[in-house]
Amino acid sequence: MRTVWRNLSLLTCDEGRRVFRDGAVVSEDDTITWVGAAQDLPAGISAERTIELAGRWLTPGLIDCHTHIVFAGQRATEFARRTAGTSYADIARAGGGILNTVRATRAADVDELVRRSEPRLRALLQEGVTTVEIKSGYGLDFESERRMLVAARALEQRLPVTVVTSLLAAHATPPEFRGREDAYIDLIAQEWLPLFAQERSPPPPTGESSRAVERALVDMVDAYCESIAFSATQCDRLFAAARTHGWPVRLHAEQISNIGGSRMAARHGALACDHLEYATEDDAIELARAGTVAVLLPVAYYVLADPRLPPIDMFRRHRVPMAVASDANPGSAPGASLQTAMNMARRLFGMTSEEVLDGVTRNAARALGLGDRLGQIAPGFQADFAAWSIDTPDELGYWIGFNPCSMVVRGGEIVLERDA
Ligand code: NIG
């Protein structure tokens, strides 16, 4: 069906960051076919449907390119300990932190994981998010990691959001491998990856990839490279194995120390490196050279009261593409709000509203390897939009705890309308 979207102000989020105060968009089924000023709409275009947006601002559907929303349990007691002065790293070393959530998640079946995670995904959708990356990493045994990924895919059948999955089995050392990190990495690399490579999941109900009959359960491979997790050498071994199966890789790197993770990831052509508070100028140069996206996670920075800001100016200087994500998880970023992350990226990291908007659209798509289909309002891109009841684009990443998103469109269909 050909649809004309009009009476709107348009933020294309393409490379030129084009803005049309009186803009229009044409979509054909799930794909955008024309974008421009309303006065330039091709004469005689025969629309089967015209949707008037009453002067609202239209952006690409937002993309939350780093989340851990599938999990069971919560860590409120740890939050209380952290606010009283105990560090995240000390809690992790004592068997809490990620391993705390692993205990709860291992005890949950797929249905329970879906039931607990669906409200978190719905909260993101209501904020205009049409694509979300979801990681495993709270299972740390083959079956539990698999259950998390199956739950992530099941969410996509329940809500109109595109789900991109990352296998994060190398998130922490499971208790049964304590002190045998190398053996655990070898198990993932040599035994689990070949098994996951065989795993298929159903196609999403809508969107481009729905034309495929089935697809992989795992879209990419992630790891936590940190003094309290895995070394750069261990992650390097895992990435080499992942790439032999054709998976793109990404890395949690330089969050609380610098142990060379981002340079190693850049050598593997990683799609993204995430956190990066401790990244150096050499790291920035390597990320830029590899075209790796720096994914900034201001909610984790805030919740962990990090002493160190990520080097935003250095990323700017070296033209490292920057994305912003919620990092939603039960430890370092409790909640599920990309808009909160956008506000914090501006207030805490000093990013401009344009940088933040690029970071949740075009650059976030790139961090997921989907930069040629998602994250821009441009011909050939998927017709995923968010409509905003705002006066100026500077209101994106401005409001906290108030959501100005009033319509979400996915694959050319209106999937959510709300008062804002
Ligand atoms: O991105 N850094 C590692 N992973 C998560 C935290 C996970 C957790 O604390 O449960 C992060 O911040």
Ligand code: FE
């Ligand atoms: Fe994370």
